[in-house]
């Protein structure tokens with residue numbers, strides 16, 4: 264039992280932090296007219312798009328690396344849709360055996376993929392009649408992927424072009440969401456087992472929770488620094504105990520997410536699918552519960568300036584809310600956890 | 609990173625499980641006196657010792673087995689899952705202090721009987737005027753020839769009435785700065801001049817006590833470390849006291865959640881969606897404590913000493929225990945009011961001081977803010 268990242272993972276984390284810092288946002292104005300895909304070339308050439316590519320059944324890198332990178336991208340407020348368009352799309356297609364050869368274009372950075380989610384954003388969507396939402400799209404080009412369940416019960420990955428898609432007003436200024444075009448034909452790909460799908464969901468939940476942990480950690484670090492400079496009543500605001508306790512609680516909240524994320528990230532590939540999903544739901548439940556309140560605490564500690572559009576604080580709050588809603592918030596995870604532990608209702 | 613048991617851990621776990629299946633006493637039903645509970649704990653301590661499970665992660669030369677600290681997590685998990693009595697907590701922190709700061713003679717004399725449960729310890733740190741601000745303690749120890757004479761008034765000496773020895777903090781240098789003039793002593797509870805008065809807690813049990821030291825004489829060899837080392841020793845002790853596995857908290861949380869889930873299933877409460885959410889939330893909170901403890905034990909396994917990160921675990925562990933007790937109150941409905949669920953009520957009151965002892969919830973937040981986040985002092 265070794266619940267700490269090892270040396271190789273530590274090195275990967277440093278790389279991830281560097282990559283993320285180079286494609287992140289530090290000022291609200293950075294986002295104006297910015298292309299979310301501006302950093303895609305960096306990700307592609309760093310070789311991180313293929314982390315979840317499977318050769319001989321095993322992915323190139325485990326869930327831990329995806330979580331470390333997601334955490335770094337969250338901390339840097341990177342608008343590059345890595346989790347959806349990189350890690351998850353590759354994971355899904357690769358699990359299906361990539362029978363149609365979609366991956367080379369994705370990994371080369373030329374074809375962009377997004378995930379089609381249900382209108383409630385709580386799972387992969389794509390059943391007939393519901394338009395759903397695209398996560399990971401950054402322009403009206405490229406493909407949406409989803410899974411389709413046939414009448415025979417067989418689960419297949421499928422894609423279709425998204426030309427004509429329309430950008431939605433995502434709550435997160437660093438995570439775009441798009442409305443798919445009027446339905447085009449799905450192009451079916453390889454098949455997936457329920458086990459594959461559960462592990463994919465576990466990776467999605469864990470990646471989102473990791474992104475939240477990263478964003479909150481960066482937000483807290485920022486405001487703690489601010490508290491050492493900002494003066495009120497002749498002293499630094501960081502010396503007020505009321506301020507310290509809010510910061511300390513935020514720290515505990517973030518550490519709680521991180522502990523659950525680390526385990527879930529490892530579990531994605533290492534435990535039974537059921538156990539992996541339970542660990543991921545646990546991490547997502549903690550992230551969803553702590554995400555928005557912790558981001559709000561950071562805004563509070565900045566005082567008035569933290570409430571303004573020009574301040575970076577609301578970017579973290581928006582990102583945390585975005586991460587919370589995707590693939591289900593706290594209650595959705597808890598319901599599933601209760602079913603797993605107490606038996607279904 | 610690998611949360612799976614190593615081959616040695618798996619073997620250890622299997623052996624432990626089999627041992628627990630043989631040895632866990634049948635659970636009691638109905639009310640028990642405090643003395644009965646204490647006796648049950650002691651009996652379980654001795655049993656565990658005979659099985660080789662006490663002090664297992666301690667160095668071999670001091671009666672331990674030199675096992676990885678992660679084995680303590682397994683012991684916690686399995687002890688809880690087997691619905692066994694609580695793990696002895698004092699060994700995990702007062703025993704540690706002895707092992708880390710005692711001289712060879714003290715270790716040889718005290719550690720074996722501490723591990724075996726022959727000697728039970730208590731912690732004489734707090735005073736009426738020194739709780740959170742522990743360093744303002746005024747109990748003094750004056751050197752007279754080969755002896756120290758201890759005088760003062762200690763509060764909250766938990767399990768003092770069941771203890772044989774006490775680790776006592778006393779001021780040896782009234783002129784030194786307040787953190788520097790404190791020393792630690794090993795004091796027999798049957799010393800002449802030592803008078804113990806039980807303190808009954810809100811659950812009605814005399815779990816703790818106040819202790820008066822009226823010229824209690826101990827030999828100079830009762831001093832732990834050097835004069836002035838008391839603060840360092842106390843801080844190490846409380847750092848271990850904050851560790852969820854060191855005090856057996858993971859075991860207790862697992863056990864209580866499993867019991868509550870069974871209760872909710874037996875009453876049909878699990879049909880209520882809100883109850884399901886709350887039970888799942890309790891599971892999530894417990895998982896976070898368990899995983900945080902695993903990280904901290906893994907860090908110890910690399911040779912790192914315990915530090916401020918214990919405060920994070922303490923806050924989470926306190927919240928998990930208190931929230932679980934709230935849920936238990938709720939799920940036992942009217943029974944908690946009519947006296948039909950005395951264990952649940954007692955359990956609830958037992959979780960209240962968790963945010964007071966070992967450094968209050970506010971003190972833990974002070975520690976996190978100043979030492980982990982580096983926020984400026986007032």
Ligand SMILES: Cc1cc2nc3c(=O)[nH]c(=O)nc-3n(C[C@H](O)[C@H](O)[C@H](O)COP(=O)(O)OP(=O)(O)OC[C@H]3O[C@@H](n4cnc5c(N)ncnc54)[C@H](O)[C@@H]3O)c2cc1C
Pocket residue numbers: 504730731732733734736738739740741763764765766767809816961964965966967968969970971974
């Ligand atoms: C059941 C129980 C068992 C105990 N067992 C032991 C034991 O075995 N051995 C032992 O030595 N001690 C023991 N203690 C004592 C325990 O460590 C103290 O109670 C604790 O440190 C708080 O001290 P106090 O009670 O004097 O409260 P105070 O220090 O008077 O605190 C009162 C309130 O003020 C707050 N406060 C104080 N200082 C600050 C600050 N700087 N910032 C913010 N808030 C602050 C506290 O959080 C608390 O809410 C036990 C206590 C209890 C209740």
